[in-house]
Amino acid sequence: MSRTAEHLIVLLEPHYNSALQYCRGLYRNGKDAEDGLHDAIIGAIQHFKSLRDASKFKSWFFTIITRTFYKSKGRQAGSNRIFLPLQENHHALPEVYGEDSSEGREKILLEALDTLNKKERTAILLFEIGGLSLEEIRKIQKEQSVSAIKSRLSRARLKLRNSILEIENIKYNEGGYHVSKTFIQ
Amino acid sequence: MLARLLYNEIDPLTDPYWNDMRNRDHSKSFSAVSDFIRQNAHRMKRPGKRRKHITWALVILLPLLIFYSCTKQTYIEPQKATLSFTANDSILSTLDLTIHQFADKNWRAMLHPHAGSMYGTISAPSESFAQLKAFAEKLKSMQGVTELYLSAVSTTVEESRLSRLSYKIFNRHVDAKESTAEQLRTAIEKKLLEADLQNLKLELTKANGGTALRLVPNEKTRDFSINFTLPDGTTVTAVAEKW
Helix, strand or coil, X not given: CCCCHHHHHXXXXXXXXXXXXXXXXXXXXXXHHHHHHHHHHHHHHHHHHHCCCHHHHHHHHHHHHHHHHHHHHHHHHCCCCCCCCCCCCCCCCCCCCCCCCCCHHHHHHHHHHCCCCHHHHHHHHHXXXXXXXXXXXXXXXXXXXXXXXXXXXXXXXXXXXHHHHHHHHHHHHHCCCCCCHHHHC | CHHHHHCCCCCCXXXXXXXXXXXXXXXXXXXXXXXXXXXXXXXXXXXXXHHHHHHHHHHHHHHHHHHHHHCEEEEEEEEEEEEEEXXXXXXXXXXXXXXXXXXXXXXXXXXXXXCCEEEEEEEEEHHHHHHHHHHHHHHHCCCCEEEXXXXXXXXXXXXXXXXXXXXXHHCXXXXXXXXXXXXXXXXXXXXXXXXXXXXXXXXXXXXXXXXXXXXXXXXXXXXXXXXXXXXXXXXXXXXXXXX
């Protein structure tokens, strides 16, 4: 089957919002998330013709976003190198997140996500935001067993919970964001 | 959602935070992103094109590589160096000290005292040739050393690049084909005759699984220099000086 840009747009539309939410959760700020999304979309365009089963588009696209995120982390780790690969011009992608407008609980969640390592972060975001199954996450993270993903998710949840409690406590004491106390207890 | 509830995966603390993120609507930008995809549609790659290129490159390059690595080449490999000298018996202790100064564990030194003088032979691997030469220079400066012969032996080896590479990586030993003593004698005597050095006496002795050759000059032929290749590919360079 010959695939065109229109096919890609049709397949992307139902998952567009969750893909953007996922991408936003992965990166520290809106600008980085936009860059990551741009790279992921370019990657999807380049490899779209090799997608065999259209029903697996969602996990395929989320895999591309995840790989792009891992690559960007690798680039950050090697930022002290003398020679860096030339980056492509990112201006062509329209602004999707706008000004970093995350606020309230979303902002706290993003702050708490920062305390997780990249695998825990992607696993929990794929599960909570992407709605992917454990098996799909296992494939994306190239793990041998689903139980590895389960324990990763459980670890990530615990860390996230503790981080949120810590941040909320600080914010509450500072009289910043008002958060319902029932969630803190 | 039901599955998540059943597996107790909804955390009452964190779920409202997740819900806030899930409820964030980004779909307004979809039309702009769609236009971006249309503009970049030319970037779509044909599936398997890269694999085809790699396959073709392998089909062409592999036979070339095999041919290149398996074609036999001729290399000259230095094998060992020998230093022979004659000295007065009286300088034995000085000589011994000098040998200990220069020698390393791969050197083989033999000293034969005979009727007030001493005949010595030192064999060293080709890597120590420079060191052996330095030792010969030192001997030249010593009083009591009467004769000095320094010779280097190298072998012509015919082998493929692949074999040579494996030799370099794994330090595999390559044995050159050895000639019989008679073949050697005939070949050397012919070379000596060609070089007008027929007065040199040739001694061939079997040692360490190989054949060692020694050219002994008589009274008339004291200084000589000869370089020849034996039938088995061994190149012999012999220089003798008297001072």
